[in-house]
Amino acid sequence: xxxxxxxHMTIDEIKKCYINKEFSVKEIISxxxxxxxxxxxxxxxxxxxxxxxxxxxxxxxxxxxxxxxDIGPLGGIxxxxxxxxxxxxIETTCxxxxxxxxxxxxxxxxxxxxxxAGAIIIGKTNMDExxxxxxxxxxxxxxxxxxxxxxxxxxxxxxxxxxxxAAGFAQLxxxxxxxxxxxxxxxxxxxxxxxxxxxAISRYGLIAFASSLDHIGPMARxxxxxxxxxxxxxxxxxxxxxxxxNVPSSGSSGASCFSDMEEGIKGLRVGVPEECxxxxxxxxxxxAVLASAKLLEKLGAKVEKFSLPVFxxxxxxxxxxxxxxxxxxxxxxxxxxxxxxxxxFRDIDELMTGTRTEGFxxxxxxxxxxxxxxxxxxxxxxxxxxxxxxxxxxxxxxENAFRSYDILxxxxxxxxxxxxxxxxxxxxxxxxxxxxxxxxxxxxDIYTAAMNLAGLPALSMQCGFSxxxxxxxxQLAAGHFAEDKLFRAAxxxxxxxxxxxxMPLLKGADQYV
Amino acid sequence: xxxxxxIHAELNTKSKIFCSCPAEFGAEPNKNTCPVCLGLPGTxxxxxxxxxxxxxxxxxxxxxxxxxxxxxxxxxYFYPDLPKGYQITQYYSPICENGFIDIETAQGAKKIxxxxxxxxxxxxxxxxxxxxxxxxxxxxxxxxxLIEIVTEPDMNTSDEAAAFLKALKSILEYAGxxxxxxxxxxxxxxxxxxxxxxxxxxxxxxxxxxxxNSFRDVQKAIEWEQRRQEALLMTGRSGEIIRETRxxxxxxxxxxxxxxxxxxxxxxxxxEPDLPLVIVDNELxxxxxxELPELPRQKIERFAKDYMLSRYDAGILARSRxxxxxxxxxVSFGVQPKEAANWITxxxxxxxxxxxxxxxxxxxxxxxxxxxxxxxxxxxxxxISRQAGKEVLSDLAASGRxxxxxxxxxxxxxxxxxxxxxxIIKCVLAENADAVMEYKNGNMKINSFLMGCIMKASKGKxxxxxxxxxxxxxxxxLRLF
Numbered sequence: 001x002x003x004x005x006x007x008h009m010t011i012d013e014i015k016k017c018y019i020n021k022e023f024s025v026k027e028i029i030s031x032x033x034x035x036x037x038x039x040x041x042x043x044x045x046x047x048x049x050x051x052x053x054x055x056x057x058x059x060x061x062x063x064x065x066x067x068x069x070d071i072g073p074l075g076g077i078x079x080x081x082x083x084x085x086x087x088x089x090i091e092t093t094c095x096x097x098x099x100x101x102x103x104x105x106x107x108x109x110x111x112x113x114x115x116x117a118g119a120i121i122i123g124k125t126n127m128d129e130x131x132x133x134x135x136x137x138x139x140x141x142x143x144x145x146x147x148x149x150x151x152x153x154x155x156x157x158x159x160x161x162x163x164x165x166a167a168g169f170a171q172l173x174x175x176x177x178x179x180x181x182x183x184x185x186x187x188x189x190x191x192x193x194x195x196x197x198x199x200a201i202s203r204y205g206l207i208a209f210a211s212s213l214d215h216i217g218p219m220a221r222x223x224x225x226x227x228x229x230x231x232x233x234x235x236x237x238x239x240x241x242x243x244x245x246n247v248p249s250s251g252s253s254g255a256s257c258f259s260d261m262e263e264g265i266k267g268l269r270v271g272v273p274e275e276c277x278x279x280x281x282x283x284x285x286x287x288a289v290l291a292s293a294k295l296l297e298k299l300g301a302k303v304e305k306f307s308l309p310v311f312x313x314x315x316x317x318x319x320x321x322x323x324x325x326x327x328x329x330x331x332x333x334x335x336x337x338x339x340x341x342x343x344x345f346r347d348i349d350e351l352m353t354g355t356r357t358e359g360f361x362x363x364x365x366x367x368x369x370x371x372x373x374x375x376x377x378x379x380x381x382x383x384x385x386x387x388x389x390x391x392x393x394x395x396x397x398x399e400n401a402f403r404s405y406d407i408l409x410x411x412x413x414x415x416x417x418x419x420x421x422x423x424x425x426x427x428x429x430x431x432x433x434x435x436x437x438x439x440x441x442x443x444x445d446i447y448t449a450a451m452n453l454a455g456l457p458a459l460s461m462q463c464g465f466s467x468x469x470x471x472x473x474x475q476l477a478a479g480h481f482a483e484d485k486l487f488r489a490a491x492x493x494x495x496x497x498x499x500x501x502x503m504p505l506l507k508g509a510d511q512y513v
Numbered sequence: 514x515x516x517x518x519x520i521h522a523e524l525n526t527k528s529k530i531f532c533s534c535p536a537e538f539g540a541e542p543n544k545n546t547c548p549v550c551l552g553l554p555g556t557x558x559x560x561x562x563x564x565x566x567x568x569x570x571x572x573x574x575x576x577x578x579x580x581x582x583x584x585x586x587x588x589x590y591f592y593p594d595l596p597k598g599y600q601i602t603q604y605y606s607p608i609c610e611n612g613f614i615d616i617e618t619a620q621g622a623k624k625i626x627x628x629x630x631x632x633x634x635x636x637x638x639x640x641x642x643x644x645x646x647x648x649x650x651x652x653x654x655x656x657x658x659l660i661e662i663v664t665e666p667d668m669n670t671s672d673e674a675a676a677f678l679k680a681l682k683s684i685l686e687y688a689g690x691x692x693x694x695x696x697x698x699x700x701x702x703x704x705x706x707x708x709x710x711x712x713x714x715x716x717x718x719x720x721x722x723x724x725x726n727s728f729r730d731v732q733k734a735i736e737w738e739q740r741r742q743e744a745l746l747m748t749g750r751s752g753e754i755i756r757e758t759r760x761x762x763x764x765x766x767x768x769x770x771x772x773x774x775x776x777x778x779x780x781x782x783x784x785e786p787d788l789p790l791v792i793v794d795n796e797l798x799x800x801x802x803x804e805l806p807e808l809p810r811q812k813i814e815r816f817a818k819d820y821m822l823s824r825y826d827a828g829i830l831a832r833s834r835x836x837x838x839x840x841x842x843x844v845s846f847g848v849q850p851k852e853a854a855n856w857i858t859x860x861x862x863x864x865x866x867x868x869x870x871x872x873x874x875x876x877x878x879x880x881x882x883x884x885x886x887x888x889x890x891x892x893x894x895x896x897i898s899r900q901a902g903k904e905v906l907s908d909l910a911a912s913g914r915x916x917x918x919x920x921x922x923x924x925x926x927x928x929x930x931x932x933x934x935x936x937i938i939k940c941v942l943a944e945n946a947d948a949v950m951e952y953k954n955g956n957m958k959i960n961s962f963l964m965g966c967i968m969k970a971s972k973g974k975x976x977x978x979x980x981x982x983x984x985x986x987x988x989x990x991l992r993l994f
Contacts, residue, residue, distance in 0.1 A: 086555040108555060334598060
């Protein structure tokens with residue numbers, strides 16, 4: 001098996017090689033670290049690379065392997081973690097000046113479970129500051145480029161995590177999704193990204209943006225790897241009161257409870273919301289997604305177009321609710337206990353104001369102001385309450401839809417990956433431009449945000465390439481806790497499409513391909 | 514005058530309300546903290562069920578309706594002692610509503626209604642550094658569970674307010690809900706006062722008073738504020754009574770306006786998304802209700818009836834559950850209730866007065882109930898005089914010795930033996946022949962003089978009653994023979 005490039009191998013295949021002593025964990029981790037070292041300079045996926053700790057962990061696993069021990073379902077697998085997820089002893093910045101140098105004293109539960117399963121943390125990835133954005137251009141640390149075309153954005157806010165997996169810098173990565181921040185960058189970078197059901201994976205340790213909409217989710221180069229990571233992380237957590245009790249835990253027999261993934265999708269009822277295929281969606285994107293829908297039909301599914309008017313109304317409700325919660329969640333960054341503190345102050349008000357003025361980026365400030373306003377006595381009824389009501393309506397519409405359909409299929413993003421043009425992409429409205437860069441960015445979430453409002457699981461995967469060689473992603477959504485249906489449909493599609501695991505050729509030599 | 518109170522009481526839980534840090538008083542600064550109560554990024558609150566139990570218990574003890582479902586909300590504002598930049602509280606739907614306490618007033622019993630009781634978390638404590646221009650923050654208190662009790666504006670005098678607070682403290686202490694010690698900060702009280710002219714149906718302007726650190730502060734502040742508002746009303750300056758928050762300055766003995774902020778706080782309350790609804794079902798309510806001990810009013814009734822005590826004595830004994838239990842223990846060792854009550858309410862409390870807070874908190878009763886019972890019995894049996902008994906009591910409080918040991922060490926044993934007493938009497942009579950002469954001549958009052966001599970001769974140890982009895986016998990004998 002040695003001739004197969006690691007980047008194209010699944011977790012299962014790598015694990016078999018470990019057991020058969022084809023290569024050691026240290027070799028694999030070193031390989032990944034070398035690749036990061038030589039190529040991340042042009043991609044910019046990582047804020048922190050954990051060379052020493054990763055190699056040390058690898059050495060320990062090799063020792064255990066030598067003793068014939070089982071090193072866990074993700075033993076020896078390198079994982080990149082988005083920088084808004086707490087990792088004990090490793091700097092966690094949310095790509096913000098306000099948390100530069102902040103080192104959490106605890107691991108997020110999701111990270112803890114990955115480590116317990118034998119995974120190795122290889123680094124922390126770049127993102128839009130505090131997860132606010134759809135292109136990773138709002139990072140206060142650095143720029144991340146799309147590995148498929150270094151002039152394009154990788155999507156956001158989990159751009160670094162998506163790019164890391166796409167470029168072969170890690171086998172898995174963790175992203176977070178509040179309005180689409182796993183699914184959209186996954187589709188821009190041609191990888192698989194899962195936003196699980198709300199509550200399926202604990203939020204403890206996820207630095208909060210919008211509490212009722214935030215999710216941690218895995219990203220990978222193939223469906224099975226993504227499912228393996230999900231299985232390890234999911235389940236009730238006493239530290240998170242919003243985590244769900246009724247998440248099925250791993251099968252006692254040890255076999256993956258997603259083994260029925262390979263069963264096929266005969267009779268699966270697939271709904272195609274017509275609102276997703278209008279003028280707002282790029283033609284190439286719409287065509288590719290609809291072609292995949294046809295493929296599902298060919299594989300035995302019952303595919304049907306129907307009306308689901310949740311997307312447009314969902315977007316504005318999402319913006320109001322997420323900004324409101326963010327304005328409260330980000331109040332703790334006041335310069336008193338940790339993180340950045342301004343040097344220029346005479347009293348407590350100036351300390352706090354100066355810290356936040358100097359520490360937060362423009363987009364973060366904008367959302368805090370918006371959120372503060374919609375929660376104020378002036379705005380509460382008119383905006384916040386209305387948004388909550390609308391959100392409930394959307395939930396109902398979805399519930400109805402999932403009586404008739406098992407899964408829904410939509411584009412993950414209405415547009416293809418666009419050029420990195422930081423200033424223009426993040427600018428407010430000005431004379432002459434019909435919509436501001438911000439508004440265009442905000443609409444990136446149009447097909448994904450509604451699922452966050454309803455807490456539904458949704459998966460993004462590659463379904464084709466554009467004429468210019470850019471990945472096109474589709475989104476599959478299912479009812480609460482029906483991730484198994486998602487994986488089943490996605491796996492069948494992946495097999496049929498035959499494009500999984502293809503990695504971008506980056507500038508500079510690749511050691512493994 | 515119309516008075517309403519807003520009281521915060523710290524709950525007697527082992528841990529904080531949203532994390533498992535110890536909820537203890539007096540620990541080294543910032544020792545009892547963790548990522549959750551420090552509000553570190555990524556942390557989430559987890560509700561302590563014990564806090565819910567005690568909040569429900571408080572509601573039941575205060576005759577409230579317990580809401581089957583209630584919810585937490587966020588109260589958003591910036592202050593260094595508030596780690597998350599918001600406080601988790603219950604604004605829109607509290608756990609208990611519509612209760613009352615009966616208090617005793619000069620006009621008889623009066624119901625003071627309680628509008629609501631809700632749960633919330635406490636903030637940290639700011640301490641001003643002594644030797645540098647800096648403020649230090651101790652987060653041990655951040656996350657301690659509080660209940661906020663809001664009364665209706667049913668009180669009309671400072672006495673009624675004080676009576677309410679005493680009654681509330683008594684009930685909460687009894688049920689083990691809170692220590693309610695204002696000086697320690699486990700009970701805090703803000704007062705809302707308004708004055709209106711008699712006959713005027715409209716309420717006057719409400720003034721809030723903060724920084725009250727004892728029950729006496731509460732009374733004095735109310736009285737002072739009443740005088741201030743009345744003075745303004747009577748001189749036609751009612752417009753100067755504005756709706757504001759004033760600070761009680763105990764040193765100056767007056768309320769002063771607090772620095773007003775430019776705009777009133779908009780706390781932007783919204784439902785806490787990190788916590789589910791608080792559900793309290795009937796079974797839980799029943800189990801908590803079963804746990805409720807006999808409350809003060811019931812105890813006073815029972816003491817008065819079963820032990821035949823005056824309502825006054827019963828009231829004093831029942832003021833603290835600690836004291837009431839102590840009393841019953843002493844009685845259980847075979848002491849007459851009336852005697853036990855007397856010794857406790859008079860002698861013991863006098864001793865403890867030095868150790869109580871001004872709000873009448875009981876410091877530890879350092880005497881063993883068994884020892885006190887033994888002491889009382891000794892006095893009744895005449896082994897020591899009552900006076901000696903008081904001295905022994907004081908020693909008992911200070912030391913760890915038994916009554917018997919103390920009596921022996923200090924030689925307080927009373928002389929009650931007839932033989933011994935008669936010896937003394939004989940001496941005294943012999944030495945005071947002229948007094949005896951006067952007695953024979955009909956001066957009955959000479960008894961007291963002779964008693965004095967007997968007490969002197971016995972160094973105060975003679976059992977006065979017994980000595981009197983024997984003296985009379987001796988004198989009668991002398992008269993007759």
